[in-house]
Amino acid sequence: MPRPFLQPARISTIALLLAGVVLFGAVAPLHWEALSGAQLGVAERAFFLPPPEALRVASLGFNNVAADVIWLLTIQYIGAHIFTDAKLPELFQMVDTVVTLDPHFVEAYTLGALFMNYSGGNVRGAIALLERGTRANPTRWEPAHDLARTYYLDLKDYRQALHWFEVTDRLPGRPHYVPRFIARLYAATGHRETALGLWRAMRDSAGSDWVREIAEREIAKLERPAAPSPPQEAR
Amino acid sequence: MKISAIALNTFREAVRDRILYSILAFALLLIGASAILASLSIGQEGRIVKDLGLASSSLFGTFIAIFLGIGLVFKEIERRTIYAIIAKPIHRFEFLLGKYIGLVLTLLVTVGVMALLVAGLAWAIDGHWTSDLLGAAALDFLALMIVTAVALLFSTFSTPTLSAIFTLAVFVIGRLSGDLKLFADQFAGPGLRLIINGMYMVLPDLSRFQIGAQIVNALPLDPAQIAWTVMYGLAYILMLLLLAIGIFQRRDFK
Numbered sequence: 229m230p231r232p233f234l235q236p237a238r239i240s241t242i243a244l245l246l247a248g249v250v251l252f253g254a255v256a257p258l259h260w261e262a263l264s265g266a267q268l269g270v271a272e273r274a275f276f277l278p279p280p281e282a283l284r285v286a287s288l289g290f291n292n293v294a295a296d297v298i299w300l301l302t303i304q305y306i307g308a309h310i311f312t313d314a315k316l317p318e319l320f321q322m323v324d325t326v327v328t329l330d331p332h333f334v335e336a337y338t339l340g341a342l343f344m345n346y347s348g349g350n351v352r353g354a355i356a357l358l359e360r361g362t363r364a365n366p367t368r369w370e371p372a373h374d375l376a377r378t379y380y381l382d383l384k385d386y387r388q389a390l391h392w393f394e395v396t397d398r399l400p401g402r403p404h405y406v407p408r409f410i411a412r413l414y415a416a417t418g419h420r421e422t423a424l425g426l427w428r429a430m431r432d433s434a435g436s437d438w439v440r441e442i443a444e445r446e447i448a449k450l451e452r453p454a455a456p457s458p459p460q461e462a463r
Numbered sequence: 464m465k466i467s468a469i470a471l472n473t474f475r476e477a478v479r480d481r482i483l484y485s486i487l488a489f490a491l492l493l494i495g496a497s498a499i500l501a502s503l504s505i506g507q508e509g510r511i512v513k514d515l516g517l518a519s520s521s522l523f524g525t526f527i528a529i530f531l532g533i534g535l536v537f538k539e540i541e542r543r544t545i546y547a548i549i550a551k552p553i554h555r556f557e558f559l560l561g562k563y564i565g566l567v568l569t570l571l572v573t574v575g576v577m578a579l580l581v582a583g584l585a586w587a588i589d590g591h592w593t594s595d596l597l598g599a600a601a602l603d604f605l606a607l608m609i610v611t612a613v614a615l616l617f618s619t620f621s622t623p624t625l626s627a628i629f630t631l632a633v634f635v636i637g638r639l640s641g642d643l644k645l646f647a648d649q650f651a652g653p654g655l656r657l658i659i660n661g662m663y664m665v666l667p668d669l670s671r672f673q674i675g676a677q678i679v680n681a682l683p684l685d686p687a688q689i690a691w692t693v694m695y696g697l698a699y700i701l702m703l704l705l706l707a708i709g710i711f712q713r714r715d716f717k
Contacts, residue, residue: 289638289669290522292514292676300503300511332680335507435506 277321280328287329295329298322299336306343310438316348323357327364337361338374339439346442351382362395369399373406377426381446386413403429424450465553466561473535473565478572482530487573490523494580501588509589510679516581517599517675524574524607525634531569532614533626535562536711545716556708563615563704567608574604595684599675602689605696606672610634612703613667619711636662637669667699 277298278286287294302322309316323340327333338361341354355378361371376392379385390413397406405425412422424447431443477483497515501508536559539545548558578600586592613633617626636643640663647659671692677684 285639285642288635289641289673290518292679293518296504296507296511296514299507300500303503303505330676330680332676332682333510334680335505335510339505438505 277325280325283325284329291329292333295326295333295336298326298329299333302326302336302340306347306438310343310347314347314349316343316350319344319348320350320353320357327357327360331364334361334365334368334370337365337371341374341378342439342442345378345382346446351378354378355383367399369396369402372396372399373402376409377430380413381423381426389413405429420450465557466564469558469561470564470568473562474568477531477566477569480531483527483569483573486523486526486530487576490519490573490577491580493519493523494577494584498584498588509585512584512588513581513593513596513679514675516577516584517596517603517679520574520577520581520600521603521606521673521675523577524570524603525610527573528566528570528607528611529614529627529630529634531566532611533618533623533630535566535615536618537623537626540716549716555711559615559619559708559711560704563611566611566615570607570611571604574600574607593678595678596675599673599678602672602674602692605693606637606667606669609637609667609669609696609699609703612700612707616703616707616710619707619714633666634669637667639670640666640668641670668695671695 283294283298284291302319305318305322306316319340323336323344326336326340330336337357341357341361344350344357345354355375358371358375358378361368362375365371372392373396376389376396379392380389390410393406393410393413396402397410409422409425427443427447427450431440431447434440434443494512494516497512497519498508500515501511504511536545539548549555578597581600582593582596585596610630610633614626614630617629621629643659644663647656647663651659674684674689676682
């Protein structure tokens, strides 16, 4: 009688191999980054990123882990460019992949939009990302708040800013200063103070040096003698 | 009594198996490594540890269920110990149930160790205890019980090689069945839709048991849905065990 291929000794070898492959798969992206930095940068690899829907299937339902791995790659990509050429052309695609894999990864929307806007100069991309974040997470205040901030500070669209601050105001856990900003927007006064307040709030709650640095840079701009022009009426 | 004796014996046999410790070592290494990976994530340390930890527990638990499950009956046949067992006053269903419960007990211990490590790491990072993580691991454990029952079913009539392939296939399809059904509803023609929906009805939908994403993203859980999932899992396990017993009863060991 022929012996079966999977005998006890072989089963342990195959199980070990499979476990090894999974372990390698989890740490390989970072090793690859370290080993291939000179030949293939994160930007080039972002270009070859598979479509998010394909990744959804390939991840066998472990979508959150796939989103986390792409998020770690995204952080490396931002880190590689933020203090050098400040060009982040692949950032939208990378963050889009992350939030397609996990639509409830709120920080990917907010941090992705922040870097897209202030380091990549893509304010429209940031707005699109945050709007998607508010649709996917209607009970979270963060994307709505950041949308209000972006409309207010970057697009000077006070009507939209007011709308999104009001949306933020209705959501649980929102920052305490939101009603004050709404009042200021209705009164159409204190633009500089409002902007400074928004940036100081971001600096104080920043979870990383990168975010803090962006906030401090913008605070320094606003504290220079030439103040920006007053806002138009919100309503 | 007979079932518990066989279950305890199977448990003792499993905990002496090298495979269990090898896979567990890899799993614990990966869960530990997730804490290092997490430090690169800009404020997302807790999230990465929980995601990677729960996924490791689920995936390595599946490996244990498959690689120990496929040999449950086959080993007894290959070593010819089955003849000594069935000659004793013991029903075949008692033998099979004992084997199943023994492996499930092994899984309970290993998944428990992994889940406690993940929850402990998350506690150390977040600064607060997330008991829901243990709930997610418990529901995933039910999915592992289904995979074990599938492996046991195949091991009653097939070789370990084929059993491993079939069980792995059921696991993969089970993890993707939610997406497959969505694909069928949106894009497939009537014929393909019928096939995919038929497969969806027959094969286990393992994606139902994954609530880790909801817990990690602090989304509300629906207790009714969880209760239905638990009932679905238990019913599925019962059906698989009855099928396995039916096949094993008819097997000729002459």
